[in-house]
Amino acid sequence: MKTIKLLFGFAFVATLFTSCYVEETHYIDEPPVSLNQLLSSYDLWYVDINATQGYGETPFLQIAFTVSFNNGRMYANNNLVGIGSQGNGYGVEIGSYDAYDRVLDVYHIIDGYDSFDVYQVDYNTIELYNPFNDTSYFLNGYQRANFDYDYVFYDNIHYFLQEYTAWEKTYTSNYGVLNDFDNENYLQFLSGGNDDTFRSSQDVNAYNINNIYWDFIGSYGVGNVSGNMYLKTLTLDYDFFDKEFFELSVINDSKIALYHSSSGTVYEFTGRGYIQYYRNANVEDGKGAKQSEELKKRTQKTKKVENTRENTRSI
Numbered sequence: 359m360k361t362i363k364l365l366f367g368f369a370f371v372a373t374l375f376t377s378c379y380v381e382e383t384h385y386i387d388e389p390p391v392s393l394n395q396l397l398s399s400y401d402l403w404y405v406d407i408n409a410t411q412g413y414g415e416t417p418f419l420q421i422a423f424t425v426s427f428n429n430g431r432m433y434a435n436n437n438l439v440g441i442g443s444q445g446n447g448y449g450v451e452i453g454s455y456d457a458y459d460r461v462l463d464v465y466h467i468i469d470g471y472d473s474f475d476v477y478q479v480d481y482n483t484i485e486l487y488n489p490f491n492d493t494s495y496f497l498n499g500y501q502r503a504n505f506d507y508d509y510v511f512y513d514n515i516h517y518f519l520q521e522y523t524a525w526e527k528t529y530t531s532n533y534g535v536l537n538d539f540d541n542e543n544y545l546q547f548l549s550g551g552n553d554d555t556f557r558s559s560q561d562v563n564a565y566n567i568n569n570i571y572w573d574f575i576g577s578y579g580v581g582n583v584s585g586n587m588y589l590k591t592l593t594l595d596y597d598f599f600d601k602e603f604f605e606l607s608v609i610n611d612s613k614i615a616l617y618h619s620s621s622g623t624v625y626e627f628t629g630r631g632y633i634q635y636y637r638n639a640n641v642e643d644g645k646g647a648k649q650s651e652e653l654k655k656r657t658q659k660t661k662k663v664e665n666t667r668e669n670t671r672s673i
Contacts, residue, residue, distance in 0.1 A: 393457040393476055397427035400482065400499030401448070402435075404510075407495075407656045412665035414491025418452060418466050420655045421635055423510055425497070430454050432464060436635040438518040439611045442507030450634075462486065475671065489671045512587050515608070516580045517656070519547040523631025524567045525614070534623025539602055544570055545627060547578065549655075554578060556594060567631050574599070580606065592616065 391399070402424040418434065419425070423441065426433040426448045435441050435449035444450065453466040462474045474486040482499040511518065519525075525545040544559040544567075557572040564570045574596055581591040583605070592606040605617040612629040 393460060393462065396476075396478065396484070397455075397457055397462070398429075401502040402426055402500050402505050403484070403497035404500060404505075405495060405497055405656075408658050408660045409496040410493065410658060411663055411667070412488075412491065412493030413662055414488065414493035415655070416472060416488050416491065416493065416495065417469050417655070418464070418472075419486070419495050422452075423514070423656075424449065424505075425452075427455060427457075430456070432466075437521055437633075438511050438514060439521050439629075439632060441511055447502045447505075447507070485667075487665075487667050487669075489669045492665050492667075492669060494665050494667050509587070512590070512608075514656075515590055515606075516547070517549070518608075519580070519614075520549040521633050521635075522612070522629030523633060524564075524570060524629075525627035526564075526567075526630050527625055528613075528628045529624075529626035531624040534618065535621040537618065537621040537623065539618060539621075539625075540623070544572075546570075546572065558594070558596075 397403075403426065404424050405419055405422050407420070421436050422434040423438070424435040428448070431451055432453045432455045433445060433448040433450065434452045435444070435447075436452075437444070437449075441449075451467075453464060455465065456463045457476075460476050462476050464472045464474070466472065472488065472490070474488050477485040477487065479485055479496065484497050484499070486495045486497065488494070523546070525547075527543045527545075530540065541560050542558045543561060544564065546557045546559075548555040548557070554577045556576060556578040558574045558576075559570050559572050561570050576594060576596040576599075578595065579593045581593070583589040583591060588607065590606040592604040594602040594604075596602070603619045605619065607615045607617075609615055609626065612632070614627050614629075616625045616627065617623075618625065
């Protein structure tokens, strides 16, 4: 994560994250440049997941916050840890591509071949239509110098919590009232089909995080604090127990602080077991890329709608 700073304010937020494709979309019939020139005209293409039309999913787009096209090589920011600095802001290389006429062929290092019809919506927005699943993704173009990585990080912070196998309590303040949460030493935020599920453990000094015994399970939610983009709320709703409320702040890419509202105690948790999504298959860390790919995907905050795009390809 880059140094925390608000680059643009609310004007940028409105242009980056407001989508109105469902109601009315205008297209440029004849792009003034070739498709290759169009794709490379912006450093980053932000995947506006909430604007997606159709009921299908293209895995590498479903997980990406941004994608980039550079001389046949394709890059993506799939993780919030390190966003803005990893790969000089481009993220990691995820495959190759070929662009011709209005067709984009992608060869993903894990998912293999996929193909899209490309439509230019306006001068910094494109539609990638996948005729194989009848789904359209909408991408907004930005230059790295003008892209608010911090906003993307904090607007999607629940995914950040999922990017570590476990969070280990490494600090408890010497002030605050004694409470049951003092006994909790590990937290885990699940993803995939359990996007709002957490687990907690009272294990002490677990050497192998894969052997942690998870004592409790429940659901969690991350909320906003009015007027402060960098401060969040975290609610842990234990099954068969009460809820715990915290103010959540990020110290760095691997450490968070939780202020326990009812007791006044501050806890710090450090991430262990970083999960790099869609890593290169050649990394030598003993973990397969497919294993981590299955753990997370971005989900729409808006209701999915039928895609009105007509499939003109013969598949």
